[in-house]
Amino acid sequence: MKSKKIIFVVGGVMSGIGKGVxxxxxASLIKNRDYKVGLMKVDPYLNIDAGTMxxxxxxxxxxxxxxxxxDQDMGNYERFLDQSFNKNDYITSGYIYQSVxxxxxxxxYDGKCVEAIPHVVNEIQDFFxxxxxxxxxxxxxxxxxxxxxxxxxxxxxxxxxxxxxxxKFDVFVCAILPFPIPGHLGEMKxxxxxxxxxxLLSFGLTPDFILAxxxxxxxxxxxxxxxNNFGLNKNSIFSVL
Amino acid sequence: MKSKKIIFVVGGVMSGIGKGVxxxxxASLIKNRDYKVGLMKVDPYLNIDAGTMxxxxxxxxxxxxxxxxxDQDMGNYERFLDQSFNKNDYITSGYIYQSVxxxxxxxxYDGKCVEAIPHVVNEIQDFFxxxxxxxxxxxxxxxxxxxxxxxxxxxxxxxxxxxxxxxKFDVFVCAILPFPIPGHLGEMKxxxxxxxxxxLLSFGLTPDFILAxxxxxxxxxxxxxxxNNFGLNKNSIFSVL
Amino acid sequence: MKSKKIIFVVGGVMSGIGKGVxxxxxASLIKNRDYKVGLMKVDPYLNIDAGTMxxxxxxxxxxxxxxxxxDQDMGNYERFLDQSFNKNDYITSGYIYQSVxxxxxxxxYDGKCVEAIPHVVNEIQDFFxxxxxxxxxxxxxxxxxxxxxxxxxxxxxxxxxxxxxxxKFDVFVCAILPFPIPGHLGEMKxxxxxxxxxxLLSFGLTPDFILAxxxxxxxxxxxxxxxNNFGLNKNSIFSVL
Amino acid sequence: MKSKKIIFVVGGVMSGIGKGVxxxxxASLIKNRDYKVGLMKVDPYLNIDAGTMxxxxxxxxxxxxxxxxxDQDMGNYERFLDQSFNKNDYITSGYIYQSVxxxxxxxxYDGKCVEAIPHVVNEIQDFFxxxxxxxxxxxxxxxxxxxxxxxxxxxxxxxxxxxxxxxKFDVFVCAILPFPIPGHLGEMKxxxxxxxxxxLLSFGLTPDFILAxxxxxxxxxxxxxxxNNFGLNKNSIFSVL
Numbered sequence: 001m002k003s004k005k006i007i008f009v010v011g012g013v014m015s016g017i018g019k020g021v022x023x024x025x026x027a028s029l030i031k032n033r034d035y036k037v038g039l040m041k042v043d044p045y046l047n048i049d050a051g052t053m054x055x056x057x058x059x060x061x062x063x064x065x066x067x068x069x070x071d072q073d074m075g076n077y078e079r080f081l082d083q084s085f086n087k088n089d090y091i092t093s094g095y096i097y098q099s100v101x102x103x104x105x106x107x108x109y110d111g112k113c114v115e116a117i118p119h120v121v122n123e124i125q126d127f128f129x130x131x132x133x134x135x136x137x138x139x140x141x142x143x144x145x146x147x148x149x150x151x152x153x154x155x156x157x158x159x160x161x162x163x164x165x166x167x168k169f170d171v172f173v174c175a176i177l178p179f180p181i182p183g184h185l186g187e188m189k190x191x192x193x194x195x196x197x198x199x200l201l202s203f204g205l206t207p208d209f210i211l212a213x214x215x216x217x218x219x220x221x222x223x224x225x226x227x228n229n230f231g232l233n234k235n236s237i238f239s240v241l
Numbered sequence: 242m243k244s245k246k247i248i249f250v251v252g253g254v255m256s257g258i259g260k261g262v263x264x265x266x267x268a269s270l271i272k273n274r275d276y277k278v279g280l281m282k283v284d285p286y287l288n289i290d291a292g293t294m295x296x297x298x299x300x301x302x303x304x305x306x307x308x309x310x311x312d313q314d315m316g317n318y319e320r321f322l323d324q325s326f327n328k329n330d331y332i333t334s335g336y337i338y339q340s341v342x343x344x345x346x347x348x349x350y351d352g353k354c355v356e357a358i359p360h361v362v363n364e365i366q367d368f369f370x371x372x373x374x375x376x377x378x379x380x381x382x383x384x385x386x387x388x389x390x391x392x393x394x395x396x397x398x399x400x401x402x403x404x405x406x407x408x409k410f411d412v413f414v415c416a417i418l419p420f421p422i423p424g425h426l427g428e429m430k431x432x433x434x435x436x437x438x439x440x441l442l443s444f445g446l447t448p449d450f451i452l453a454x455x456x457x458x459x460x461x462x463x464x465x466x467x468x469n470n471f472g473l474n475k476n477s478i479f480s481v482l
Numbered sequence: 483m484k485s486k487k488i489i490f491v492v493g494g495v496m497s498g499i500g501k502g503v504x505x506x507x508x509a510s511l512i513k514n515r516d517y518k519v520g521l522m523k524v525d526p527y528l529n530i531d532a533g534t535m536x537x538x539x540x541x542x543x544x545x546x547x548x549x550x551x552x553d554q555d556m557g558n559y560e561r562f563l564d565q566s567f568n569k570n571d572y573i574t575s576g577y578i579y580q581s582v583x584x585x586x587x588x589x590x591y592d593g594k595c596v597e598a599i600p601h602v603v604n605e606i607q608d609f610f611x612x613x614x615x616x617x618x619x620x621x622x623x624x625x626x627x628x629x630x631x632x633x634x635x636x637x638x639x640x641x642x643x644x645x646x647x648x649x650k651f652d653v654f655v656c657a658i659l660p661f662p663i664p665g666h667l668g669e670m671k672x673x674x675x676x677x678x679x680x681x682l683l684s685f686g687l688t689p690d691f692i693l694a695x696x697x698x699x700x701x702x703x704x705x706x707x708x709x710n711n712f713g714l715n716k717n718s719i720f721s722v723l
Numbered sequence: 724m725k726s727k728k729i730i731f732v733v734g735g736v737m738s739g740i741g742k743g744v745x746x747x748x749x750a751s752l753i754k755n756r757d758y759k760v761g762l763m764k765v766d767p768y769l770n771i772d773a774g775t776m777x778x779x780x781x782x783x784x785x786x787x788x789x790x791x792x793x794d795q796d797m798g799n800y801e802r803f804l805d806q807s808f809n810k811n812d813y814i815t816s817g818y819i820y821q822s823v824x825x826x827x828x829x830x831x832y833d834g835k836c837v838e839a840i841p842h843v844v845n846e847i848q849d850f851f852x853x854x855x856x857x858x859x860x861x862x863x864x865x866x867x868x869x870x871x872x873x874x875x876x877x878x879x880x881x882x883x884x885x886x887x888x889x890x891k892f893d894v895f896v897c898a899i900l901p902f903p904i905p906g907h908l909g910e911m912k913x914x915x916x917x918x919x920x921x922x923l924l925s926f927g928l929t930p931d932f933i934l935a936x937x938x939x940x941x942x943x944x945x946x947x948x949x950x951n952n953f954g955l956n957k958n959s960i961f962s963v964l
Contacts, residue, residue: 013495014673016664046338046355047345054352094345094355097287097338104288104335111295114287114335116393118951147673151395152357165954180662182498191496191629192674202925204953228841230927231888254736255914257905359710388914406713421903423739432737432870433915443684445712469600471686472647528820528837529827536834576827576837579769579820586770586817593777596769596817598875634839636874 003170004132005139008160010207012148012177012196017213019176020073022240023141024080026174030139031081038137039077039089040128041070043145044152046094064090073143088131093152096123116155124159148175149199157203164205175200175207176240179214179222188214190222197230206230210237217241244411245373246380249401251448253389253418253437258454260417261314263481264382265321267415271380272322279378280318280330281369282311284386285393287335305331314384329372334393337364357396365400389416390440398444405446416441416448417481420455420463429455431463438471447471451478458482485652486614487621490642492689494630494659494678499695501658502555504722505623506562508656512621513563520619521559521571522610523552525627526634528576546572555625570613575634578605598637606641630657631681639685646687657682657689658722661696661704670696672704679712688712692719699723726893727855728862731883733930735871735900735919740936742899743796745963746864747803749897753862754804761860762800762812763851764793766868767875769817787813796866811854816875819846839878847882871898872922880926887928898923898930899963902937902945911937913945920953929953933960940964 007026011019020041027037047053050061051069062075068087078084100123104114132140144156164171177193193212200207210232212218217239227234248267252260261282268278288294291302292310303316309328319325341364345355373381385397405412418434434453441448451473453459458480468475489508493501502523509519529535532543533551544557550569560566582605586596614622626638646653659675675694682689692714694700699721709716732746743764750760770776773784774792785798791810801807823846827837855863867879887894900916916935923930933955935941940962950957 013677014662014664014671016667016669016671046341046357046360048342052345052348052350052352053354057352058354093357094342098342100287101289101335101339101342104293107293109293111293111298113294113299116287116334119287147677149677154392162951162954178664180496182496182660185498187498189496189498195495195629195631195677201927204924204927204929206927228885231885254918255903255905255912257908257910257912388918390918403710403713419905421737423737423901426739428739430737430739436736436870436872436918442686445683445686445688447686469644472644528823528839528842530824534827534830534832534834535836539834540836575839576824580824582769583771583817583821583824586775589775591775593775593780595776595781598769598816601769633877 003167004137005170005172006128006132006163006167007139007141007172007174009141009143009174009176010148010153010200011144011146012175012199013192014178015145015147017176017178018240019143019145020076022176022211023143024077027077027081027139027141035138036136037081038131038135038140039081039085040131040140040142041073041077041090041145042142042156043071043090043092044150044156045092045145046097046152047092048094048098049090049092071145088127088134091124091127093155096120096127099123117158120155121158121162124156125163128159128163148196154203157200157205161204172208173200173205174209174211176211176213179212179218181215188216188218188222190225194226194229197226201230207232208236211240212237213240215241244408245378246411246413247369247373247404247408248380248382248413248415250382250384250415250417251389251394251441252385252387253416253440254433255419256386256388258417258419259481260384260386261317263415263417263452264384265318268318268322268380268382276379277377278322279372279376279381280322280326281372281381281383282314282318282331282386283383283397284312284331284333285391285397286333286386287338287393288333289335289339290331290333312386329368329375332365332368334396337361337368340364358399361396362399362403365397366404369400369404389437395444398441398446402445413449414441414446415450415452417452417454420453420459422456429457429459429463431466435467435470438467442471448473449477452481453478454481456482485649486619487652487654488610488614488645488649489621489623489654489656491623491625491656491658492630492635492682493626493628494657494681495674496660497627497629499658499660500722501625501627502558504658504693505625506559509559509563509621509623517620518618519563520613520617520622521563521567522613522622522624523555523559523572523627524624524638525553525572525574526632526638527574527627528579528634529574530576530580531572531574553627570609570616573606573609575637578602578609581605599640602637603640603644606638607645610641610645630678636685639682639687643686654690655682655687656691656693658693658695661694661700663697670698670700670704672707676708676711679708683712689714690718693722694719695722697723726890727860728893728895729851729855729886729890730862730864730895730897732864732866732897732899733871733876733923734867734869735898735922736915737901738868738870740899740901741963742866742868743799745899745934746866747800750800750804750862750864758861759859760804761854761858761863762804762808763854763863763865764796764800764813764868765865765879766794766813766815767873767879768815768868769820769875770815771817771821772813772815794868811850811857814847814850816878819843819850822846840881843878844881844885847879848886851882851886871919877926880923880928884927895931896923896928897932897934899934899936902935902941904938911939911941911945913948917949917952920949924953930955931959934963935960936963938964 009023031037049069061069062072066086070090181188250264272278290310302310303313307327311331422429491505513519531551543551544554548568552572663670734742754760772792784792785795789809793813904911
């Protein structure tokens with residue numbers, strides 16, 4: 001029996017660089033090879049769910065089959081993959097913290113001092129693991145919303161590092177990074193992406209794959225810069241135009 | 242009318258270096274000069290209050306006049322200052338987050354995306370300000386539990402920086418730092434304290450005062466190291482044996 | 483007698499965002515008001531000067547009146563300001579380190595252990611101060627090449643913080659930051675700039691001015707984000723289209 | 724043919740915690756099993772060698788067989804291991820930078836912009852590799868002087884991470900960390916050691932072994948804290964009284 005794989009999809013520099021679309025496409029490609037895939041969205045904000053978000057500012061919420069109100073991204077996943085998701089497939093920081101607080105009030109922590117590390121990190125890991133164990137999926141994709149370096153993302157990276165340590169060869173990090181070509185220069189810049197990789201590194205994580213978002217393919221000089229500075233594998237850097 | 246002052250007391254390197262005692266003594270000295278003083282304790286853990294903590298592991302909780310179960314430190318403050326405190330004088334990260342979640346569920350954020358920065362930081366600042374405005378105190382001391390650099394302390398430092406920016410000359414940071422003299426060396430080490438100041442600096446905060454905990458007085462060489470590396474004032478570094 | 487002012491010009495996120503041009507324009511505006519201005523370029527790389535740089539890869543070097551081979555930026559400054567510069571107006575990390583090594587070999591450090599902090603930092607500050615004291619300029623502009631967060635820039639930020647501490651009201655930091663509008667989104671992103679300000683903050687520095695490089699003016703929502711998160715002054719943020 | 728192993732010995736929190744002695748003992752134990760061992764000392768300060776250091780302030784320099792003036796640690800290694808070392812076994816940051824500058828002036832970098840990363844990092848790696856390749860040793864120990872988190876150590880950690888990436892199973896990091904028991908508390912503190920591991924982590928490095936310097940053995944509770952927070956192996960944490 002082969003073990004289940006988890007692929008975390010994270011994004012650097014700024015939001016809106018297409019994490020969701022990239023993840024959906026990767027999941028489709030794998031699904032087409034007859035693996036069962038799962039998709040999960042992590043929204044690191046503090047709303048317990050998307051039900052309290054203003055539709056004009058944030059777009060309509062998407063309602064899952066079991067009634068959970070969540071981000072439109074989940075709707076995109078459903079349409080793209082042609083499969084349904086449920087409340088095991090969507091979380092926010094607010095939801096995770098609220099779960100911890102409910103346990104604390106219910107005396108579930110045996111009178112211990114409850115801490116962000118390890119208790120919130122454990123709650124995150126349990127949520128991730130549960131989603132996989134409760135299903136027959138082979139490959140679970142998990143998109144971490146927001147941007148590498150956001151305060152609200154830190155505990156999710158702590159959770160990922162812990163999972164990588166325990167499940168070494170089954171957990172992967174895929175970083176989606178922009179390589180802008182400022183109009184007045186006409187030259188592709190790698191510095192923003194390098195800063196993002198370094199921020200990820202500061203949590204003890206190195207990307208297993210990089211999807212480079214740019215208007216043209218990364219040349220060898222730029223690929224080698226990433227390879228040499230961060231010990232990445234040349235074959236794990238993909239230009240996504 | 243003179244403006245109210247706030248003195249944040251933070252500790253570096255490790256816990257158990259006497260933040261509470263130092264703060265009580267400073268408060269007493271000021272009280273003896275006929276100023277009204279307040280004392281507040283911030284416990285950065287996630288328990289909503291100390292009521293769920295195991296008495297054997299963490300000591301008896303202390304119950305304030307208005308019924309709040311909190312850390313024994315509050316009892317020490319009451320005995321030391323001979324005055325009573327109430328639920329405006331004690332908070333945990335758990336309490337602050339729970340307040341934010343309650344507001345979010347009650348639609349108090351106008352459909353906005355609720356974020357650690359600024360929403361939790363604002364909630365912390367409001368708690369600090371309220372405690373001062375609701376009383377006739379002249380000088381409010383606020384002890385931030387835990388250690389500079391703890392993840393759970395970050396948002397409190399963000400709150401302090403914001404308050405310093407807005408109320409420049411009324412907000413002070415007093416850092417209590419150990420200067421160990423390892424037995425086999427017999428030489429006082431400043432590196433741990435320097436690392437702690439640098440961590441504080443990384444949040445945009447410089448200590449206005451340093452209380453140096455050591456077995457003997459800091460000599461000029463060591464004081465100058467702190468002064469030169471961090472732009473501190475020589476007269477703001479006090480050896481506390 | 484009014485004191486001399488120093489304005490450090492630093493850039494965030496990536497290179498090529500027009501630090502040199504922006505600095506030249508600011509200097510011109512001030513020069514037109516009959517102040518004497520100076521311009522200095524700091525190149526944080528390790529070449530001792532630009533004489534060993536390949537002209538095809540890096541462009542022709544520019545030769546100052548006193549023979550120093552340096553970056554073409556110095557030529558731009560000369561043409562823009564219509565004044566000449568000399569070897570007091572251009573340094574590299576390599577030059578600074580080499581000066582420290584020469585002193586060390588010549589026993590100028592009295593047998594002390596020579597350290598990056600404070601010795602290299604002091605050497606940098608002495609170079610900055612000398613350039614101002616040796617001239618009759620009123621306002622000295624100093625461009626720090628590279629990008630906030632670069633390893634090679636750290637000691638220069640340490641030097642700036644030290645100078646701000648000592649010469650509080652005469653030293654300013656002007657940060658030039660890009661606010662990209664990714665074509666497929668049409669929405670201005672502040673995250674890259676926010677990360678850059680936070681990196682600067684981590685060295686204990688807050689920008690006194692921000693020049694926002696963008697295709698259109700920053701709206702109030704985005705300005706307020708910067709103001710609230712970092713305690714900046716609303717009037718110190720300028721959109722530079 | 725078995726491959727050569729490199730063990731980097733680094734120290735956290737403060738200097739003077741016995742890195743040199745610990746490394747000598749480890750080397751002796753391995754030498755007694757008939758492996759050939761090497762020892763190298765890295766002094767991250769900027770003096771080119773120890774020849775310019777004041778004997779009263781820093782102790783007599785130790786002179787190697789080939790005339791290099793270096794730290795007394797090298798003498799301790801010679802006496803402890805009963806073998807001689809040479810100038811391939813001792814470096815300072817100053818020496819490394821000066822080598823880079825000499826190459827730059829001699830046009831050895833093909834007109835490139837010379838940068839701390841990668842050029843200084845490469846120079847460090849070349850020095851480490853050369854020392855191993857030029858000898859018949861099986862296990863090379865390399866002590867990084869100073870303390871994890873020092874600015875002057877950063878490029879050495881960058882070098883180590885790069886070597887770990889390329890020579891995965893032959894490069895190890897051994898961290899020596901103090902676990903103080905403040906006299907007035909009588910309770911062992913893990914926070915300083917945790918901060919040090921987290922700083923190491925921020926460079927993408929996890930210790931393969933920890934030598935815990937303390938007055939008594941670490942108990943299971945404290946070992947588990949390190950294991951759980953950083954994904955360390957329980958069997959790789961050794962109490963060294």
